[in-house]
Amino acid sequence: MSAGKKTQRLDKILGNLGYGTRSEIKKYVKQGRVAINGAVVKDSGIQCDPGTDVVELDGERIFYREFVYLMLHKPPGVISATEDRREKTVLDLLPMDFQVFSPFPVGRLDKDTEGLLLLTNDGQLAHDLLSPRKHVPKTYEAVVLGHVGDAEAASFREGVELDDGYVTLPAELEVLEHGAEADGTRISRIQLTISEGKFHQVKRMFESVGSRVTYLKRLSMGPLLLDESLPLGAFRELTDSELESLRTYKGTGASKG
């Protein structure tokens, strides 16, 4: 299904909605059970626009939907893109019945980052959530090298200068625990909430305070929380209330200083 193209083959539309295989649908059509705009059709390959044409099977109207909204628990090792010649993408984790809607990731997580990734084909919602003016907060859990604490929290609250000179918006750092790796290297497990989405932002923020991220997971994006019952690599559709919370979300409007 290419972007912007509204019409699709009838057998594809019915197949995507789970009405059967292409050959089963061909049979239904041959049997005269399918009508478009009140007229029985005989060719299962006929093009129609599921948004505007009335498609009926055995006299029952078929309701097609335009948009899908998926929560993916992104695993490490896949890239946040819709296609790539070499790398496995997040789209490769979806079955065909969702791929046909051409969803795309709302924002990016690095290849080695895991956690919450929203996928949709609703460009308006994606645009709203990614709008820099909205300052949608995103919370990450991370393991970082060294013993981070109050000093780093204060720096992040003030804003830190990244390697390209950009000064970040205020961010909230919470230290969950301090520990050490087997070789004695000190580490900290933290949560960080940022309200912007610069390239590699969390990693670069920790670099700016002399640390390094060794593990990164996104827990939330605005009102949407990762469903921890989803195993890594699994996805589900958003619930109605999750979708509503995103649609009505106004952002925090955080500002510098």
Ligand code: URA
């Ligand atoms: N910040 C990063 O550095 N990487 C991500 O994947 C997300 C936020």
